[in-house]
Amino acid sequence: MKSIYNFSAGPSMLPTCVLKQMQQELLVYGNAKASVMEISHRGPDFMQLAHKLEQDLRDLMSIPKNYKVLFLQGGASSQFSMVPINLLQGKTKANYANTGHWSKKAITEAQRYCKVNICTDSTDNNYTDIADFSAWNIDNNAAYLHYTPNETIAGLEFDYIPKVDMPLVIDMSSSILSHQIDVSKFGIIYAGAQKNIGISGVTIVIIRDDLIGKAMKNQPILFDYATQAKNDSMYNTPTTFAWYVASIVLEWLKKQGGLKTIEKINKNKAKKLYDTIDNSNYYTNLVAKRYRSRMNVPFLLADEKLNSLFLKQASDNNLIALKGHRSVGGMRASIYNAMPEEGIDSLIQFMHKFEKENG
Ligand SMILES: *Cc1c(COP(=O)(O)O)cnc(C)c1O
Numbered sequence: 367m368k369s370i371y372n373f374s375a376g377p378s379m380l381p382t383c384v385l386k387q388m389q390q391e392l393l394v395y396g397n398a399k400a401s402v403m404e405i406s407h408r409g410p411d412f413m414q415l416a417h418k419l420e421q422d423l424r425d426l427m428s429i430p431k432n433y434k435v436l437f438l439q440g441g442a443s444s445q446f447s448m449v450p451i452n453l454l455q456g457k458t459k460a461n462y463a464n465t466g467h468w469s470k471k472a473i474t475e476a477q478r479y480c481k482v483n484i485c486t487d488s489t490d491n492n493y494t495d496i497a498d499f500s501a502w503n504i505d506n507n508a509a510y511l512h513y514t515p516n517e518t519i520a521g522l523e524f525d526y527i528p529k530v531d532m533p534l535v536i537d538m539s540s541s542i543l544s545h546q547i548d549v550s551k552f553g554i555i556y557a558g559a560q561k562n563i564g565i566s567g568v569t570i571v572i573i574r575d576d577l578i579g580k581a582m583k584n585q586p587i588l589f590d591y592a593t594q595a596k597n598d599s600m601y602n603t604p605t606t607f608a609w610y611v612a613s614i615v616l617e618w619l620k621k622q623g624g625l626k627t628i629e630k631i632n633k634n635k636a637k638k639l640y641d642t643i644d645n646s647n648y649y650t651n652l653v654a655k656r657y658r659s660r661m662n663v664p665f666l667l668a669d670e671k672l673n674s675l676f677l678k679q680a681s682d683n684n685l686i687a688l689k690g691h692r693s694v695g696g697m698r699a700s701i702y703n704a705m706p707e708e709g710i711d712s713l714i715q716f717m718h719k720f721e722k723e724n725g
Contacts (some may be wrong), residue, residue: 371709373507374687375518375662376540377560377701384614394483396611402610407603414600415613422616426624429572436571436591437599437609442468442539442558444569444589446475449512449535449554450593453582454480461485461532465498465524466493466517467693468537476512479582483508493520495654499528508532510553516541516659518561519691521651521698523659527551533577541661542570543619544703545629553577559608562661562702564615567608615636619703628703635701635710636660642714648721666696672724673697681715685709 372379395402398411399472405412420435429435438444449472450460459481460521462473465488475481482503486497504511509525510533516523518540528534533553549555554573560566573591581590588594593601622628648668651658667676673689673696680688690698699713 369708369712370684370686371705371706371712372686373699373701373709373713375561375691375698376558377566378562378700379704380564380615380700381618381704384611384618387614388611393658403607405606407600407606409701412606414608416600419609419613419616422613422620423570426543426616426619427547427549427572432575432577433549434591434595435480436573436594437528437604437612438569438571438594439567439605441566441569442537442556443475445537445554445556445571448473448477448589448591449510449556450479451585451589452581453533453535453553453577454582458707459483459505459508461504461508461511462514463511463528464488465496465514467519467691468517468539469512469514471535472512479705480509485511488522492652493517493522494586494652496522496524496657497499499526502528504528504530510535512536516544516661518659518662518700519664519698520653520694521659521662521664522653522657523661525531525656540700540702541659543625543628544632544661549600559612561700561703564612565608567605568612569685570612590698615704631707632660632701632703635705635707636663637662638707638710638714639699639701642717644660646717646721646725648725649717652719655693661702662698662700664690664694664696664698666690668725670695675724676720680713680716681722683712685716688713 372504385503393401396411398405423435460484463486464484472645473482486502512535514537521720535554536553537559540561543562556571559568578595579592643651643665649665677689688697690696
């Protein structure tokens with residue numbers, strides 16, 4: 367079978383070897399005499415999986431001891447509520463950077479709980495640029511600063527970390543595990559799994575110990591980080607299959623050489639694709655060069671009437687899910703960890719051919 371390269375923004379492609387392992391283990395998981403979907407989350411086989419999952423994530427991201435790692439449900443969107451519920455801690459304001467679609471959703475939800483100070487706003491440039499941190503308007507009486515290091519839809523990625531005297535909270539759904547970060551700089555790092563970790567269903571939250579335990583009263587008990595931390599994310603039945611898939615992906619990442627290696631590969635993949643766009647008179651990417659995402663690469667064709675022809679011919683060439691988000695138009699190639707360099711090469715080859723025939 368010829369390889370198919372899936373550029374979906376999420377749920378997104380998994381490494382082929384991960385899918386094969388799942389297929390092999392589907393009916394019987396290890397010594398469990400049942401599939402991983404059919405066993406108790408409190409039994410020895412699943413407990414072992416859970417421990418290894420957490421340890422592998424700690425190893426890969428060098429997570430310090432004073433951070434808890436939680437595996438929750440509800441997607442990254444659940445964190446739009448959990449963050450204010452847990453971190454306001456008596457304060458009435460929070461800082462939010464508005465750099466894209468996902469920032470905006472987080473802001474809308476936070477406004478149900480507090481006054482949101484929008485400390486920087488990229489609306490005017492259509493989410494194609496980020497202001498220098500010196501130009502941000504931080505409210506120092508606010509409880510925390512929330513931002514989205516990689517905006518999945520516009521393909522806009524921070525290349526700096528804001529410096530503030532309050533907890534930094536980041537929605538890392540589309541860039542977690544794509545490069546090394548210093549976890550100790552953040553209060554909370556959260557991410558839904560379906561982009562760079564595994565499948566939808568599990569949401570990873572990495573949270574500094576001292577931020578846990580001061581949630582608002584009268585909120586759902588599941589939305590209190592303390593409930594989840596005390597119960598090792600098993601206050602209720604976890605999304606066991608999603609944990610299982612994440613555990614295989616992390617093993618695969620370790621085998622690749624960890625985040626240092628994957629970061630190098632990702633940089634190279636993104637560079638090849640942006641170079642192709644920049645060196646052509648047919649394709650354009652509108653994002654300020656400094657903030658171009660290494661995970662999500664939107665691009666426009668010179669003639670947007672040819673969008674559907676591009677998509678059809680791409681698909682005929684086994685390059686799928688390249689349609690851009692409706693708010694941006696054109697194409698978007700999401701090139702997470704699982705996208706091999708050959709997939710990028712194949713896309714580039716197709717882009718050249720399409721340009722030649724239609725440019
Ligand atoms: C996909 C995405 C989300 C939404 O995740 P859900 O799991 O669907 O809630 C939130 N933030 C970012 C940055 C995303 O890419």
